Amino acid sequence: MQDRIALFMCNLKPAKMRGILxxxxxxxxxxxxxxxxxxxxxxxxxxxRVIFEGYSGTPDEMLKPKQKVWEQIQPELHINGESAATYKGTPFQVEGIKGFCKAQTMTNCGIK
Incomplete structure (x- = not known):
């Protein structure tokens, strides 16, 4: 993981994991x-920022754990047959950059 760029969901409520925030x-x-x-x-x-064609809006400042937003959207996140990350079939794109966010080798699976 060191020295690489990756996708992060950053509007989650901070939580301690193994003693680290x-x-x-x-x-x-x-x-x-x-x-x-x-x-x-x-x-x-x-x-x-990651965007999805056809979906507009501003991200929530912080997802509220009691509303279980992550649990509602996670089942709609998939890697398609071309290794592209998708939400309801729409590829993840980085605003202003051509191309899609992709898994290196995996296809037809979930995203967690």
Missing amino acids: SEGMIMCASTPEKVEIIDPPAGSKPGD
Whole structure:
């Protein structure tokens, strides 16, 4: 994981994990056998926003755990047959950058 750019969900409520404060969750392609970090397209830089064509809006400042927003959207996150990360079939894109966010080798699986 060192020296690479990855996708993070950063508007989660901070929580301690193994005694360390976590303020984000890394997005990974996932099966019971394998986990793989999702990569943003070439030219992306830290802080770039991920967008979804056809979906507008401003992200919540912080997701409220009691509303279980993550639990509602997570089942709609998938890696498609071309290794692209998708939400309801719409690929993850980085604002202003051509290309999609992708898993390196995995296809047709969930994102966690």
